[in-house]
Amino acid sequence: MSDAELATPFRQRADGAMKDAFLQEALTIATTKFIGLRRDAFAGFPEGEALRDQARAIKEATLQHLDHHLETLIGNVERLGGHVHYAATPAEARSIIVDIARRTGARMAVKSKSMATEEIHLNEALEAAGITPVETDLGEYIIQLAHERPSHIIAPAIHKTKGQVAELFSRELKRPAEPDPEALTRIARGELREKFLQADLGITGANFAVADTGTVVLVTNEGNGRMVTSLPRVHVAVMGVEKVVPSFTDLMVFLAILAKSATGQKLSVYTSMVQGPRRAGELEGPDEFHLVLLDGGRIAQIGGPLREALSCLRCGACLNVCPVYRQIGGHAYGYTYPGPIGILLTAMLEGAPAVKDLAHASSLCGACVEACPVRIDIPRMLIDLRREVDDKKIAPWTERVAFKLLARLLQHPRLYRFAAKAGRIMQKPFASDGRIGRLPLFFGEWTRTRDLPPVASRTFQERWASEKDLQA
Amino acid sequence: MTTRAEFISRIREQVQKTPGRFSAASARRPQHPAAEADTIRRELAERWPETLEAFRREFEGVAGVFHRVATIDMVPAVVSRIAHEREARELVTWHSAALGADLAPALGARGLDVHPMPESEPGGVAERERLRAIAARADLGLTGVDLAIAETGTLVLVSGAGRPRSTSLLPPCHIAVFDRTVLVESLRQVGVLLEAWHGDGRPPAAGAAINFITGPSRTADIELTLTRGVHGPKEVHAIFVEQPIRG
The missing domain is CATH 1.10.1060 (Fumarate Reductase Iron-sulfur Protein; Chain B, domain 2)
Structure with missing residues (x-):
């Protein structure tokens, strides 16, 4: 947007x-x-309920010692040859990443889906610095071509028809595209495969980070997370500070419930765990690994x-x-x-x-x-x-006054009874067919999108009293 | 720029006023992960047929194709049949030391172009680029497996020398060979093994990536229509070898 x-x-x-x-x-x-x-x-998955409670307890326990767990994570990432950066604000995060891109001479960055990089509006900053960001999750790729923003956390292009995607591909990629999801996916595979192999920089978020091993964990279905962390010579992971978990034992609890909650899969297709840059003997993996820890308002909410x-x-x-x-x-x-x-x-x-x-x-x-x-x-x-x-x-002051008056009414029975009576008379010009469709002045805000039931001709208490008389 | 000290001290300030309104406990970690991992393996060794059956069910449930052969020598026949059905010729494979057997001659004899990945780090950027280009154009990728998880139908592959990440990623068809020694039942057990690999036990390889693969690459980003092979392989085959591969 x-x-x-x-x-x-x-x-x-x-x-x-x-x-x-x-x-x-x-x-x-x-x-x-x-x-x-x-x-x-x-x-x-009968054990799911207990695992949900356990997952929550782990998150709480981690927050209670977040300083300690982050220090462990930082120590381990650095021990593995990675670099850790600290971003208090989105602007700071953007400038850290743009600096890395510039220093390493990157011209193109491939990205796997990351809400954190959406949050810091990274693509605009990369573009301004002359670096082309390429979203590689199919949904994100579609909305990047359309210059839009994601409409769902896990299905970013939920709002587009296959016809609209075909039109978009034809126009932006300058090649014929049939409105068929299979064919459109094949086109995207071809286009993006090139980019994976060319890009100098891979940018990801992180679903989790395991503190005591310095592991960044990415969960994807398409495999783009694996591409982005394996092929470019530099990998930058951007992560909110709250994503850390203490150990692999903790991580397994989350993996067991995350995909089930998101898409109903037992696990997403790819859970990629990366531990710093390429090691001796490895053919692939980045020469440089950077972890950007993001505050952006999170830290103030710990307490x-x-x-x-x-x-x-x-x-x-x-x-x-x-x-x-x-x-x-x-x-x-x-x-x-x-x-x-x-x-x-x-x-x-x-x-x-x-x-x-x-x-x-x-x-x-x-x-x-x-x-x-x-x-x-x-x-x-x-x-x-x-x-x-x-x-x-x-x-607005009108709203605040209205709710203050309502609070007063609800706290004073005598006032409330009087208001009910007054309401019965005052609603007459507005009520029809057993509903109030439109109120005057700023009260109209309430009835703009919904009807208000009229005040009953007899209150419950009045009815209760008369019914009791009848019974007696 | 915010320094590490500033950043952590801001967090520490907040942590100290933590209200602690909710119950909190980290997961209980194994105290001696390597010993517990051994116990798990011993117990599993006795009931591997059930574990394998559960794995097969889940693996097929995520659109994996399951094969079963008696010995490692029978693997090339399965691989070449898969290749023939797809009119595929080019195959990249993990190095024989990582696979536990040298299948290249038998695969070559069956008419496949076999590209084994080097056992140690290739010298120079140019050579790495060349090998990557081979993986990028190959039709088939042949790998081993470090864990096969029955609960989810997942293959776990650790990267390292002779076992590149791209073999299971770039070719449109991934074929993985495994035996009973890598079977585990649950994600909980995987947690213990991962702790052991990083603690007092030994990891299967020394690379920087551990990949969990649960079926072929998929997306449902266009009108929720399930489509396979968007970036990773369109097909994943798992060949179970009854006779343990490393004897």
């Missing part, structure tokens, strides 16, 4: 998504399919209100089950990370004001907590964020 698009309010972006008939259908099909695959995977979100594995399961995501898709959220967890991550990385609207883009139904492999309590933190947005007076 471009900055211009981000300038349009969330409501308009969401409206646009809901009027896009293809997007609506694609979202329903994709999210429904992912939900089914995940359900089946865990249904055949902060969004701490739980630091356990996120980026599996996308919460997106698929979210009634809001299923309606509006990833782009409407406007930032790198969509869906329920995306709102929390956006608040973490961009600050609370960025989510003043998004914090309300949730029904708080709790489906995300159920789906999350590490059971992150997303609704609890969304409620806290709503409160924060309110306390910091980021929300």
Whole structure:
């Protein structure tokens, strides 16, 4: 999404998504399919529930000693001949990577799918420095050609039809392309194979890093992660500080649940573990290995209100089950990370004001907590964020006054009874067919997208009293 | 630029105010991983037929093609049949020391162009480029296997001298040869073995990459249509050799 698009309010972006008939259908099909695959995977895996609890406990334990585990990781990566860099901000991360590219004379960089590099807007920085970034995950490749951003964490081009992809390939690659997924995939294989073999620089994220062996772990289905870490002469991995796990024993717990939550596979096709640069005797592997540790707002949350979100594995399961995501898709959220967890991550990385609207883009139904492999309590933190947005007076004053009045009403029974009576009279001009379709003034915000049930002609308490009389 | 000291001290400051609201515990690691790994192997040695059957089921479930032969000498016949069916000729293979047997002469005799990878590091960039170009144009890649995981149908390959990463990656068809000694049941057991390789035990090879391969390369990025062979191999074959390869 471009900055211009981000300038349009969330409501308009969401409206646009809901009027896009293809997007609506694609979202329903994709999210429904992912939900089914995940359900089946865990249904055949009785130990899954205990492993989910264990995975969460490991994340917590790791956070409690994160300084120690990172120091172990750094020590081991350096012992293996790798270099470690420290990026407090996205700008710092970009400049570290651009410097590495310049110093090593890289002209082209192949990338495997990485949310962290999306988050720091690395491609733009590389381009500005005269280095061509090439996304190699098929979905990412498609949206890079289309100059768009990912709409789903694990299926970035979920919003495109095969017809649109064929048109895109014909136009951008200047070769005929049939609207057939198999044929389109073959074209991409050919185009990207060239790039893998030519590129000087390989850039990846990291799904995990194992501290006590200095291992960076990448999970992919296509094999691009293996290409990017094996063929170019320099490999740069960009990783949020929270991705570290202490040992291989811990790692296995996560591997056992990650792919099941994301795509319903028992394991993704490729789990690639890389330990520094090419060793003596090896034919392939990079001459140089760099690990960029990224803060970008994460560190402040270790002791902060969004701490739980630091356990996120980026599996996308919460997106698929979210009634809001299923309606509006990833782009409407406007930032790198969509869906329920995306709102929390956006608040973490961009600050609370960025989510003043998004914090309300949730029904708080709790489906995300159920789906999350590490059971992150997303609704609890969304409620806290709503409160924060309110306390910091980021929300419009009308909204704040309205909710203050409502709070007052709900705390005072006499006032509440009076208001109910008053409401019964005042609603008359607006209620028809048993619903209130439109309210005046700023109250209209409430009824803009939904009906309000009218205040009942008799309250429950009034009915209770009269029924009791009848019984007696 | 942020220094390591600044970065870590920011984290330490935060860690010290950790609220600790949730239960927390790292996984319990094996105390003597090499000894535990030996125990696992001993136990598995007694029930390998069940483990193999479970592996076959899962491997086929991820679109792998399973073959079974009695001895390593019978592997070239299977490989050449696979090659014939695909009208393929060029084959790259791990070095015989890494495979545990020298299959190149028998494969050559069956009409294949066999390119064994060198046992030690090739001298110079030009030679490395040449070998990589061979792997990039080969039709078939023949490798060994360091672990075969029954729970998930996964092949684990450790890189190193004579066992390049590209052999199982660049050719459109990957053929892996294994025996009962590499079979394990679960990811949990793999955890113990990985701990042993990096601790008081010995790794199968000294390279910098450990690759878990669970079936052929796949994507569903266009309209969720499952398509195989997007970057890695379109086909993965596993040939089980009943008689342990290294005797």
